[in-house]
Amino acid sequence: MADLRNDFVGIKSPNPFWLASAPPTDKEYNVRRAFEAGWGGVVWKTLGEDGPPVVNVNGPRYGAIYGADRRLLGLNNIELITDRPLEVNLREIKTVKRDYPDRAMVVSLMVPCEEEAWKRILARVEETGADGVELNFGCPHGMSERGMGSAVGQVPEYVEMVTRWCKANTRMPVIVKLTPNITDIRLASRAAHKGGADAVSLINTINSITSVDLDLMCPEPTIDGKGTHGGYCGPAVKPIALNMVAEIARDPETRGLPISGIGGVTTWKDAAEFMALGAGNVQVCTAVMTYGFRIVQEMIAGMSDWMDRKGFSTLSDFTGMAVPNVTDWQYLNLNYITKAVIDQEACIKCGRCYAACEDTSHQAIGMTPERRFVVKDEECVACNLCVDVCPVEGCITMRRLAPGEVDPRTGRTVPAEYGNWTAHPNNPAARAAE
Amino acid sequence: MANTPLTPGIVSGRLGAEQYRDNFADKAPPLTPHEAAVAADRCYFCHDAPCVTACPTAIDIPLFIREIATGAPRAAARTIFAQNILGGMCARVCPTEQLCEQSCVRETAEGKPVAIGRLQRFATDTLMAAGGHPFTRAAPTGRRIAVVGAGPAGLACAHRLAMKGHEVTLFDARPKPGGLNEYGIAAYKTVGGFAQAEVDWLLGIGGISLRNGMALGRDITLDGLRAEHDAVFLAIGLAGVNALRAEGEDKAHVRDAVDFIAELRQAEDLSKIAVGRNVVVIGGGMTAVDAAVQSKLLGAETxxxxxxxxxxxxxxSEAEQNLAASKGVRIVTGAAPLRILGEGAVEAVEFAYTKETASGLELSEETFRLRADQVFKAIGQQLEGAPEGLALSGRKIAVTGPGRTSLPGVWAGGDCAAGGDDLTVTAVAEGRDAAEDIHATLMGEG
Known part of the structure; x- marks a missing residue:
């Protein structure tokens, strides 16, 4: 049986599944139920300065994007940091941590860009016995208008400065949460690293307008006829998050910097993918907001089952395994030649592969009057679009041409050796291959 | 003392008012918007979709389902009506499990097709409930066309001709238009007066004058129509009923199923319709099922x-057979009637088992009797009263291409014309295609 215990920058939890700083972790009632359900840890929803708490809108806070059968694919929110008094949150954090000592309790923080403000709140959090803090430099709406959240995260110098203040004023591990609303995520992670961060977590939500109410002519969620951009999350953002995690994991300047992966993690498989790309653990939000806390049982069972099948006994056995395989386009093997193959037994004859290839790609699929769809190897460039649009998983696969075979499209014999763009004859900058 | 299913003889009021209402309620109630959204999401939007090929009217099914899925059910209805102006009735009565839904790739994939028929009803009901008519007429052509028979073929033809700008006179022998939609389909398939509402809505195109109670050969003649019109479309259906050719067929309470179905459809009060305690229906088609099921729903014991x-x-269809079985109808196959027994009125029917042989169906020596106080004959209809001079093919009016008969200027379609299945949807396709051909011919494009 695989061991799912997680040690992230010294913070221990029974599994690598944490709940991200968000509505599910805003109060004791929720967090207790999350721990009872089996979550390994939480990042308590962002605390602000002492004093009158922020207020939220009193209309809708969320907008949604759906797939077929109204499956929630993306969620956007305009909620701010906690709107409950600091004192109440701190008291609850202390009580819950006391009752669940084996679970990770990290506290998300966002206060104005002044060292004294950070120093004050860090001392208060330490008193709760929490395991660490996460600096919210990511929230893209509302708080950013007040010079906090992503307004900090978008300026690497600020990220470094605030991180340094925090490291100087607490013994707790400091995790810096990054905003994806920046052109190169590595600049922010490098800044956090320079400031002494123990880890980064990413991604926070993405600036977004999910939809427009065509009767009101107003973005949704609509508050009295007006809307504002919100933070986008959920399964739809996972590809963006994976790329940013990988960018940091393979950046020589931040190599080894622990990463907590966030962004559309919905199943055990999503979590395994983040971890394969270098994340030490993952944080989940939208999935529990859609399905409730119970999904962690699927995540625990699914990852454990997969690790057993793969022969991984601990998380570190596979963490970061995919990082060396993330490369630049120029190093991809151009001598790796494949062709699509349609399994006629599995084919249900919908013809979507044909429509996609005929209308939008390379006219490489033939169709008979009996609706038999067959790939024309002489036209197939192996783009994979047919695989992607086929509704039957496994019906269309890609077959690799063995070295020595002739590619009917080019008439050339497939070479056995690796060959990439850097040395390709069509590349004007190709280096001589001697 | 009220009657019950056990009351001997042919009596009415075997059931309570609530049972009549429940038994004759909508067989497949309309989808709610939520159900429609879920069902529509299952469509794969196939290329050159097999469901379209399977539809006699070639409705662009993936397109209309996508229109439903994207919140535009009225656009979906226009897509349907552009091909099949009786898309509302077809959504109710088409044997979809043998046509579009049988060919659905999700039937192949999962044994559960997209609910095309019910989605079609969702779209067409939505548009029809909104009122108004979705099509407009072209500029008047000055051509006058007679359509004989206001059933599915005649209605489809008349509508298409009116849309093209022609003036149409639509004749029908019966008191009401609709043909089999009004008189020949089980009540639970088209509840709430839908057949008449659909005709009224269809006539909203304008340019069609309806003349009911006008029978060909009695009140009008083909020669007369030809003299006064630029073209004639015959959609007179099959008015004759095949004979049983069994001894004792003339005994009382042996009746044509089509008459029983028509009486039932026109009844104001179902508790006034008499039905036997032990009913035997002879035949294996849709009409037989409609008569058998409705007998059971009226309270017959067996x-x-x-x-x-x-x-x-x-x-x-298999679905119809299953429906009959689910309502408690017993289906006996491989047996043919020998004689109707009884003193004056039927008391029993004697059957012989049949054998399939190389030379055809033969009766075996083995016989059995079924008690019966009412017998419905449902062994098919035949063309009756076809005008002189029209060439026939088999026992129907011979046609070539889109319904051209042997007489110039005369087209035919629907059940009275040779070729095609005797389905509502086939009749609609034939009426529509004949209209296009009439139009092309009259306007010099043919």
Whole structure:
């Protein structure tokens, strides 16, 4: 049986599944139920300065994007940091941590860009016995208008400065949460690293307008006829998050910097993918907001089952395994030649592969009057679009041409050796291959 | 003392008012918007979709389902009506499990097709409930066309001709338009006066004058129509009923199923319709099922359908057979009637089992009797009263291409014309295609 215990920058939890700083972790009632359900840890929803708490809108806070059968694919929110008094949150954090000592309790923080403000709140959090803090430099709406959240995260110098203040004023591990609303995520992670961060977590939500109410002519969620951009999350953002995690994991300047992966993690498989790309653990939000806390049982069972099948006994056995395989386009093997193959037994004859290839790609699929769809190897460039649009998983696969075979499209014999763009004859900058 | 299913003889009021209402409620109630959204999401939007090929009217099914899925059910309805102006009725009565839904790739994939028929009803009901008519007429052509028979073929033809700008006179022998939609389909398939509402809505195109109670050969003649119109479309259906050719067929309470179905459809009060305690229906088609099921729903104690060939050879679809079975109708196959027994009125029917042989169906020596106080004959209809001078093919009006008969200027379609299945949707396709051909011919494009 695989061991799912997680040690992230010294913070221990029974599994690598944490709940991200968000509505599910805003109060004791929720967090207790999350721990009872089996979550390994939480990042308590962002605390602000002492004093009158922020207020939220009193209309809708969320907008949604759906797939077929109204499956929630993306969620956007305009909620701010906690709107409950600091004192109440701190008291609850202390009580819950006391009752669940084996679970990770990290506290998300966002206060104005002044060292004294950070120093004050860090001392208060330490008193709760929490395991660490996460600096919210990511929230893209509302708080950013007040010079906090992503307004900090978008300026690497600020990220470094605030991180340094925090490291100087607490013994707790400091995790810096990054905003994806920046052109190169590595600049922010490098800044956090320079400031002494123990880890980064990413991604926070993405600036977004999910939809427009065509009767009101107003973005949704609509508050009295007006809307504002919100933070986008959920399964739809996972590809963006994976790329940013990988960018940091393979950046020589931040190599080894622990990463907590966030962004559309919905199943055990999503979590395994983040971890394969270098994340030490993952944080989940939208999935529990859609399905409730119970999904962690699927995540625990699914990852454990997969690790057993793969022969991984601990998380570190596979963490970061995919990082060396993330490369630049120029190093991809151009001598790796494949062709699509349609399994006629599995084919249900919908013809979507044909429509996609005929209308939008390379006219490489033939169709008979009996609706038999067959790939024309002489036209197939192996783009994979047919695989992607086929509704039957496994019906269309890609077959690799063995070295020595002739590619009917080019008439050339497939070479056995690796060959990439850097040395390709069509590349004007190709280096001589001697 | 009220009657019950056990009351002997042919009596009315075997059931309570609530049972009549429940028994004759909508067989497949309309989808709610939520159900429609879920069902529509299952469509794969196939290329050159097999469901379209399977539809006699070639409705662009993936397109209309996508229109439903994207919140535009009225656009979906226009897509349907552009091909099939009786898309509302077809959504209710089409044997979809043998047509579009049978060919659905999700039937192949999962044994559960997209609910095309019910989605079609969702779209067409939505547009029809909104009122108004979705099509406009072209500029008047000055051409006058007679359409004989206001059933599905005649209505489809008349509508298409009116849309093209022609003036149409639509004749029908019966008191109401609609043909089999009004008189020949089980009540639970088209509740709430839908057939008449659909005709009224269809006539909203304008340019069609309806003349009911005008029978060809009695009140009008083909020669007369030809003299006064630029073209004639015959959609007179099959008014004759095949004879049983069994001894004792003339005994009381032996009746044509089509008459029973028509009486039931026109009844104001179902508790006034008399039905036997033990009913035997002879035949294996849709009409036989409609008569058998409705007999049971009216409170008959036992209803037995007897068909001379195998179950697979039955004209009624598998879904119809299952419906009959679920309502308690017993289906006996491989038996043919020998004689109707009884003193004056029928008391029993004697059948012989049949054998399929190389030279055809033969009666075996083995016989059995079924008690019956009412017998419905449902062994098919035949063309009756076809005008002189029209060439026939078999027992129907011979046509070539889109309904051209042997007489110039005369087209025919629907059940009275040779070729095609005797389905509502086939009749609609034939009426529509004949209209296009009439138009092209009259306007010099043909």
């Amino acid at each position: 209803v037995t359908m007897v068909y001379r060939r195998s179950r697979a050879a039955m004209g009624a």
